[in-house]
Amino acid sequence: MEIDYITTLGLIAGLLSTIAYLPQVIKTWKSKSASDLSWSMLITLCAGIILWLVYATYIQDIPLIAANIVTLLLASIILVLKIKYN
Template sequence: MEFNYITTLGLVAGVLTTLAYLPQVIKTWKSKSAQDLSWSMLIVLCIGIVLWLVYGFSIQDIPIIAANVVTLILASIILALKIKYQNGAS
Protein backbone atom coordinates (compact mmCIF):
# COMPACT_ATOMS: atom_id res chain seq x y z
CA MET A 1 0.00 0.00 0.00
CA GLU A 2 1.34 3.37 -1.00
CA PHE A 3 1.26 6.09 1.65
CA ASN A 4 0.06 9.43 0.37
CA TYR A 5 -1.76 12.41 1.82
CA ILE A 6 -5.11 10.58 1.75
CA THR A 7 -3.67 7.67 3.74
CA THR A 8 -2.03 10.12 6.13
CA LEU A 9 -5.32 11.99 6.51
CA GLY A 10 -7.07 8.71 7.28
CA LEU A 11 -4.45 7.74 9.86
CA VAL A 12 -4.64 11.14 11.60
CA ALA A 13 -8.46 11.01 11.65
CA GLY A 14 -8.32 7.48 13.02
CA VAL A 15 -5.85 8.41 15.75
CA LEU A 16 -7.92 11.41 16.85
CA THR A 17 -11.28 9.62 16.93
CA THR A 18 -9.72 6.62 18.65
CA LEU A 19 -7.97 8.69 21.30
CA ALA A 20 -11.31 10.32 22.08
CA TYR A 21 -12.24 7.13 23.98
CA LEU A 22 -9.16 7.19 26.22
CA PRO A 23 -10.45 9.85 28.67
CA GLN A 24 -13.63 7.80 29.16
CA VAL A 25 -11.62 4.66 29.88
CA ILE A 26 -9.49 6.54 32.42
CA LYS A 27 -12.49 8.23 34.06
CA THR A 28 -14.43 4.97 34.32
CA TRP A 29 -11.44 3.15 35.76
CA LYS A 30 -10.62 5.85 38.32
CA SER A 31 -14.21 6.45 39.43
CA LYS A 32 -15.04 2.73 39.41
CA SER A 33 -18.39 3.68 37.92
CA ALA A 34 -19.89 3.33 34.48
CA GLN A 35 -23.42 4.01 35.65
CA ASP A 36 -23.93 6.95 33.29
CA LEU A 37 -22.93 4.93 30.23
CA SER A 38 -25.75 3.35 28.27
CA TRP A 39 -25.64 -0.41 27.70
CA SER A 40 -27.25 -0.04 24.29
CA MET A 41 -24.77 2.64 23.22
CA LEU A 42 -21.79 0.48 24.20
CA ILE A 43 -23.17 -2.63 22.51
CA VAL A 44 -24.16 -0.82 19.30
CA LEU A 45 -20.76 0.92 19.29
CA CYS A 46 -18.88 -2.39 19.57
CA ILE A 47 -20.98 -3.97 16.81
CA GLY A 48 -20.37 -0.93 14.60
CA ILE A 49 -16.62 -1.09 15.21
CA VAL A 50 -16.55 -4.80 14.32
CA LEU A 51 -18.40 -4.01 11.08
CA TRP A 52 -15.88 -1.23 10.31
CA LEU A 53 -13.12 -3.80 10.84
CA VAL A 54 -14.76 -6.27 8.46
CA TYR A 55 -15.09 -3.45 5.92
CA GLY A 56 -11.48 -2.32 6.45
CA PHE A 57 -10.16 -5.85 5.94
CA SER A 58 -12.34 -6.35 2.87
CA ILE A 59 -10.87 -3.29 1.18
CA GLN A 60 -7.45 -3.73 2.81
CA ASP A 61 -7.45 -0.19 4.23
CA ILE A 62 -4.75 0.16 6.90
CA PRO A 63 -6.07 3.39 8.48
CA ILE A 64 -9.56 1.90 8.93
CA ILE A 65 -8.19 -1.37 10.29
CA ALA A 66 -5.68 0.23 12.68
CA ALA A 67 -8.06 2.82 14.06
CA ASN A 68 -10.85 0.34 14.61
CA VAL A 69 -8.66 -2.31 16.24
CA VAL A 70 -7.58 0.21 18.87
CA THR A 71 -11.09 1.67 19.18
CA LEU A 72 -12.53 -1.82 19.70
CA ILE A 73 -9.98 -2.47 22.45
CA LEU A 74 -10.87 0.79 24.21
CA ALA A 75 -14.63 0.30 23.79
CA SER A 76 -14.29 -3.28 25.05
CA ILE A 77 -12.42 -2.04 28.12
CA ILE A 78 -15.24 0.42 28.82
CA LEU A 79 -17.81 -2.36 28.35
CA ALA A 80 -15.84 -4.69 30.65
CA LEU A 81 -15.60 -1.96 33.30
CA LYS A 82 -19.35 -1.37 32.99
CA ILE A 83 -19.91 -5.07 33.67
CA LYS A 84 -17.38 -5.11 36.52
CA TYR A 85 -18.75 -2.02 38.25
CA GLN A 86 -22.47 -2.65 37.75
CA ASN A 87 -24.52 -2.46 40.92
CA GLY A 88 -21.76 -0.45 42.60
CA ALA A 89 -19.36 -3.41 42.82
CA SER A 90 -15.67 -2.59 42.66
Protein backbone atom coordinates in the same frame (compact mmCIF):
# COMPACT_ATOMS: atom_id res chain seq x y z
CA MET B 1 6.55 1.99 0.71
CA GLU B 2 5.62 5.64 0.36
CA ILE B 3 2.60 6.89 2.28
CA ASP B 4 0.48 9.36 0.35
CA TYR B 5 -1.36 12.38 1.77
CA ILE B 6 -4.75 10.65 1.76
CA THR B 7 -3.38 7.75 3.80
CA THR B 8 -1.79 10.22 6.21
CA LEU B 9 -5.12 12.04 6.51
CA GLY B 10 -6.82 8.72 7.22
CA LEU B 11 -4.25 7.81 9.87
CA ILE B 12 -4.64 11.18 11.61
CA ALA B 13 -8.45 10.97 11.47
CA GLY B 14 -8.34 7.44 12.85
CA LEU B 15 -5.93 8.45 15.61
CA LEU B 16 -8.07 11.39 16.73
CA SER B 17 -11.32 9.40 16.59
CA THR B 18 -9.73 6.56 18.51
CA ILE B 19 -8.05 8.52 21.28
CA ALA B 20 -11.36 10.25 21.93
CA TYR B 21 -12.29 7.12 23.91
CA LEU B 22 -9.21 7.26 26.14
CA PRO B 23 -10.56 9.89 28.59
CA GLN B 24 -13.70 7.77 29.11
CA VAL B 25 -11.61 4.67 29.79
CA ILE B 26 -9.49 6.59 32.31
CA LYS B 27 -12.52 8.20 34.00
CA THR B 28 -14.37 4.89 34.26
CA TRP B 29 -11.27 3.13 35.60
CA LYS B 30 -10.54 5.81 38.22
CA SER B 31 -14.13 6.34 39.38
CA LYS B 32 -14.89 2.61 39.30
CA SER B 33 -18.28 3.55 37.91
CA ALA B 34 -19.84 3.25 34.49
CA SER B 35 -23.40 3.90 35.58
CA ASP B 36 -23.71 6.93 33.28
CA LEU B 37 -22.94 4.81 30.23
CA SER B 38 -25.80 3.15 28.41
CA TRP B 39 -25.65 -0.61 27.82
CA SER B 40 -27.33 -0.24 24.45
CA MET B 41 -24.85 2.44 23.36
CA LEU B 42 -21.83 0.36 24.34
CA ILE B 43 -23.13 -2.83 22.72
CA THR B 44 -24.21 -0.99 19.55
CA LEU B 45 -20.87 0.82 19.43
CA CYS B 46 -18.87 -2.41 19.71
CA ALA B 47 -21.02 -4.10 17.05
CA GLY B 48 -20.56 -1.13 14.73
CA ILE B 49 -16.80 -1.11 15.25
CA ILE B 50 -16.63 -4.83 14.49
CA LEU B 51 -18.54 -4.25 11.24
CA TRP B 52 -16.21 -1.33 10.34
CA LEU B 53 -13.27 -3.65 10.99
CA VAL B 54 -14.72 -6.35 8.73
CA TYR B 55 -15.33 -3.75 6.01
CA ALA B 56 -11.87 -2.21 6.40
CA THR B 57 -10.28 -5.65 6.19
CA TYR B 58 -12.29 -6.47 3.07
CA ILE B 59 -11.17 -3.29 1.28
CA GLN B 60 -7.68 -3.62 2.78
CA ASP B 61 -7.65 -0.08 4.18
CA ILE B 62 -4.78 0.03 6.69
CA PRO B 63 -5.79 3.30 8.43
CA LEU B 64 -9.34 2.01 8.95
CA ILE B 65 -8.10 -1.37 10.15
CA ALA B 66 -5.65 0.17 12.63
CA ALA B 67 -8.11 2.74 13.95
CA ASN B 68 -10.89 0.21 14.40
CA ILE B 69 -8.68 -2.33 16.16
CA VAL B 70 -7.63 0.26 18.73
CA THR B 71 -11.15 1.72 19.00
CA LEU B 72 -12.58 -1.77 19.55
CA LEU B 73 -9.99 -2.39 22.24
CA LEU B 74 -10.86 0.84 24.07
CA ALA B 75 -14.63 0.37 23.68
CA SER B 76 -14.27 -3.23 24.90
CA ILE B 77 -12.35 -2.04 27.97
CA ILE B 78 -15.19 0.36 28.74
CA LEU B 79 -17.72 -2.46 28.26
CA VAL B 80 -15.75 -4.79 30.55
CA LEU B 81 -15.50 -2.05 33.18
CA LYS B 82 -19.25 -1.48 32.88
CA ILE B 83 -19.81 -5.19 33.56
CA LYS B 84 -17.27 -5.25 36.41
CA TYR B 85 -18.54 -2.14 38.21
CA ASN B 86 -22.26 -2.71 37.66
